[in-house]
Amino acid sequence: MTTAAMLTVALLLDAVFGEPDWLWSRLTHPAVVMGKVVDFLDRKLNSGSGRRIKGALAAAALVLCGIIAGKLLAAPGTLFEILVAAILIAQRSLTDHVAAVAHGLCSGLEDGRKAVAMIVSRDTAGMTAPQAARSAIESGSENLSDGVIAPAFWFLVAGLPGLIVYKMVNTADSMIGYRNERYQDFGWAAARLDDLLNLIPARLTGLLIALASGQLPRWRAIVKDARKHRSPxxxxxxAAMARALDTSLAGPRSYDGQMRDFPWVHDTGSKSASAGTITRSVTVLWQAWGLALALTVAIAVII
Known part of the structure; x- marks a missing residue:
């Protein structure tokens, strides 16, 4: 079975089953294991002088661990490799978490804030309903790339080792890739490597969203908006999702009690996002996933 064929099955398994509580309440999820590895390296290496070099060594160690783990997990055969890939792709989980924010907002603002706090790192206690809705949409858009398209892309490129290396680096970026006193130097290598690994998948994700939502004619505007974002x-x-929904995203938000004045993406769009806007974004996420699945099937047929 080709890698593309295996990925096709993995995408479908994830879409149908997601991450069942009955399983992961009994077993440790691989993402948790990856987090523990990053935490171990952080505790052991992130101190004293030479933190930038130590951070680079930590990033290299994560890549090596990912390659080894990928080869070991692929060894039992095709079926096991498909199952591991399905576990590490998170479309169903992503859309469930984003949709939960819409359900929460329908119940009340406090429920919406609690739901969005599960998927974003910014301050949520003082959010208005539109801010909570925009946060959920932004998280869904970004994580379509990080949690679905990028893992699938690297699986196609380098099999299970490629997928696991990507997930290890992405996990590290989410834990130590911050520009603060503790991680400015130590997390630099992991953050830059994550930027590199996401270079193609992020743009591919934007393209898939634009195609799925009929916004491809506005691609130049999407590119212009994308370059305003603080993340490369x-x-x-x-930017593609903002155009799909005609809603402004990004913009000012609070981290650790400090308001940061980030630029708006699609600043002429509506700033009154709601539960209904979130629901529309979930539809676009599934449409983009469907295009990715169709592309994978096409590759499997051609190769």
């Missing part, structure tokens, strides 16, 4: 990669899926 997250802006692409967010």
């Amino acid at each position: 990669n997250a802006g692409w899926p967010e």
Whole structure:
């Protein structure tokens, strides 16, 4: 079975089953294991002088661990490789978490804030309903790239080792890739490597969203908006989603009690996002996933 054929099955398995609680309440999820590895390296290496070099060594160690783990997990055969890939692709989980924010907002603002706090790192306690809705949409757009398209892309390129290396680096970026006193130097290598690994997938995700939502004629505007974003990669899926919904995304938000004045993506769009806007974004996420699946099937047939 080709890699593309295996990926096709993995995408479908994830879409149908997601991450069942009955399983992961009994077993440790691989993402949790990856987080523990990153935490171990952080505790052991992130101190004293030479933190930038130590961070580079930590990033190299994560890549090596990913390659080894990928080869070992692929060894039992095709079926096991498909199952591992399905576990590490998160479309169903992503859309469930984003949709939960819409359900929460329908119940009340506090429920919406609690739901969005599960998927974003910014301050949520003082969010208005539109801010909570925009946060959920932004998280869904970015994580379509990080949690679905990028893992699938690297699986196609380098099999299970490629997928696991990507997930290890992406996990590290989410834990130590911050520009603060503790991680400015130590997390630099992981953050830059994550930027590199997401370079193509983020733009591909933006393209898939634009195609799925009929916004391809506005691609130049999407590119212009994407370059306004503070992230070199997250802006692409967010800019495409902003156009798909005709809603402004990004913009000012609070981290650790400090308001940061980030630029708006698609600043002429509506700033009154709601539960209904979130629901529309979930539809676009599934449409983009469907295009990715169709592309994977086409590759499997051709190769």
